[in-house]
Amino acid sequence: MKSKMIFGFHAVTARLRHDASSIEEIYVDAGRVDRRMQDLLHAAKAANVRVISVDDQRLDRIVGTRRHQGVIALAGEISLARNLDELLDGIDGPPLLLVLDGITDPHNLGACLRVADGAGAHAVIVPKDRAVGLNATAAKVASGAAESVPYITVTNLARTLRELKEREILLIGTTDDVETSLYQADFTGPAALVMGSEGEGMRRLTRETCDVLISIPMFGAVESLNVSVASGVCLFEARRQRLVAT
Numbered sequence: 001m002k003s004k005m006i007f008g009f010h011a012v013t014a015r016l017r018h019d020a021s022s023i024e025e026i027y028v029d030a031g032r033v034d035r036r037m038q039d040l041l042h043a044a045k046a047a048n049v050r051v052i053s054v055d056d057q058r059l060d061r062i063v064g065t066r067r068h069q070g071v072i073a074l075a076g077e078i079s080l081a082r083n084l085d086e087l088l089d090g091i092d093g094p095p096l097l098l099v100l101d102g103i104t105d106p107h108n109l110g111a112c113l114r115v116a117d118g119a120g121a122h123a124v125i126v127p128k129d130r131a132v133g134l135n136a137t138a139a140k141v142a143s144g145a146a147e148s149v150p151y152i153t154v155t156n157l158a159r160t161l162r163e164l165k166e167r168e169i170l171l172i173g174t175t176d177d178v179e180t181s182l183y184q185a186d187f188t189g190p191a192a193l194v195m196g197s198e199g200e201g202m203r204r205l206t207r208e209t210c211d212v213l214i215s216i217p218m219f220g221a222v223e224s225l226n227v228s229v230a231s232g233v234c235l236f237e238a239r240r241q242r243l244v245a246t
């Protein structure tokens with residue numbers, strides 16, 4: 001199993017909680033003895049995960065920054081990343097999915113995962129190529145959501161979108177250049193929200209495959225929102241509609 005590095009309290013604690021068996025070992029700052037560290041050490045012990053105490057400069061060297069908060073885990077791929085069919089079959093009620101078409105900034109990916117978790121999306125779907133992977137920075141920014149939201153990478157996004165359509169999941173594409181407003185979209189049924197990349201937006205084929213295209217009304221001088229902010233606005237509108245409908 002290929003190991004990845006995850007760091008920061010949220011990310012490591014969440015991995016311990018959701019998928020401890022994927023963790024090979026945890027490195028902690030020997031100088032940290034606060035409550036948060038004690039809780040993490042207890043959780044690691046309970047999960048039978050080896051913990052190695054080192055000085056914090058060694059942690060700096062491993063991560064390449066000081067943003068590790070004194071804890072790093074070496075872990076395998078998240079086992080939540082699984083087969084899309086299996087996932088869809090296991091969802092109770094209408095699926096709510098977030099599709100990211102070629103996000104390149106790990107901070108944006110992490111923030112999208114975090115907001116997907118907050119809004120109760122059932123999965124985040126991303127293309128394998130020409131997009132940032134779920135690296136340590138993305139996992140850190142996700143604040144634990146990388147471990148809780150199923151993250152599915154697909155080799156051919158257009159084909160996956162067609163498969164979602166065959167399952168009668170409405171593909172709702174987002175762009176700042178259409179008249180139809182987010183508030184006209186119906187998110188109460190099975191739905192996949194499709195977001196574009198930071199610079200170019202959705203690729204042509206992705207855009208053409210969507211059933212509807214919607215725009216978040218903008219009231220200021222800038223034309224578009226950051227993709228994670230736009231994901232949050234749309235996903236929480238979807239949640240609102242579903243709450244009202246029940």
Ligand SMILES: C[S@@+](CC[C@H](N)C(=O)[O-])C[C@H]1O[C@@H](n2cnc3c(N)ncnc32)[C@H](O)[C@@H]1O
Pocket residue numbers: 174175176177194195196197198199200201202214215216217218223224225226227228230231
């Ligand atoms: C920075 S924007 C890219 C803007 C690009 N000009 C476009 O055509 O989409 C990144 C992504 O965030 C979403 N987004 C940002 N602002 C939006 C808005 N006002 N309405 C709908 N989606 C928006 C879209 O998914 C967009 O592709």
